[in-house]
């Protein structure tokens with residue numbers, strides 16, 4: 001069964017003209033993560049590799065392609081966690097770096113803290129030699145266009161959020177049975193400056209524990225935090241539910257309790273996995289036993305050889 005890596009490219013409504021790029025993006029990221037696992041790399045190496053690919057892909061709301069805050073600026077949140085030690089690292093409201101997920105790993109490995117924020121996170125990045133990039137290099141035409149649209153007086157904020165969820169995340173199990181998760185996002189369009197979402201919060205944006213599994217989440221951050229979605233799903237797994245049933249239970253609770261939709265990728269330490277969502281769409285992909293799995297709409301599940309060019313769904 002082992003190893004396995006599963007990624008998501010955000011839950012929400014993905015406009016038709018962007019769905020192809022989204023599907024291609026998650027498939028190429030999951031392949032990159034799988035190569036790491038096949039070479040004997042750890043689940044942490046694999047999720048960071050996969051999420052780095054997604055951050056570098058402008059089709060997603062993370063790294064380059066992040067949504068803009070109310071001032072038209074990029075502030076990003078990210079988290080990693082490993083299931084063997086329960087060690088984690090996170091950054092929130094960080095600016096001017098290309099790959100927040102790599103900075104979270106440095107927070108985990110090089111500090112005694114779990115989360116660094118804003119200017120403190122930037123100072124730490126500088127001290128670690130992480131290159132600073134101009135904010136403009138993280139802003140796409142699409143992100144700018146959606147931000148402008150949101151500013152017009154009769155804009156519908158709900159509609160504006162749709163089509164640009166696109167948070168990214170990954171979970172993996174390596175050949176030693178260690179689980180890990182990684183999640184990265186630009187947050188919510190038009191958010192207040194300094195807003196911290198669910199993504200960098202342990203138990204909300206992600207959680208990993210070798211005794212139950214790993215989860216990475218996407219959706220409306222304030223709602224995810226209310227139900228601590230990642231930890232809630234692992235609680236259900238601790239009670240004997242499968243990765244798939246536990247994911248559905250967590251998402252159903254968030255829907256009934258706080259009327260919010262979202263999506264998750266989940267693994268258990270044996271390598272059972274799930275990609276589940278209550279939103280209209282979520283781009284996702286998984287790689288296991290040299291097979292690529294992927295989908296975008298509810299019920300969609302394509303499979304093919306890991307190295308074959310994408311055959312369907314694009």
Ligand SMILES: NC(=O)C[C@H](N)C(=O)O
Pocket residue numbers: 010011061164165166167185186187188197198199217218219220221222224
């Ligand atoms: N698209 C998302 O998943 C957004 C993210 N959860 C946030 O609220 O920051």
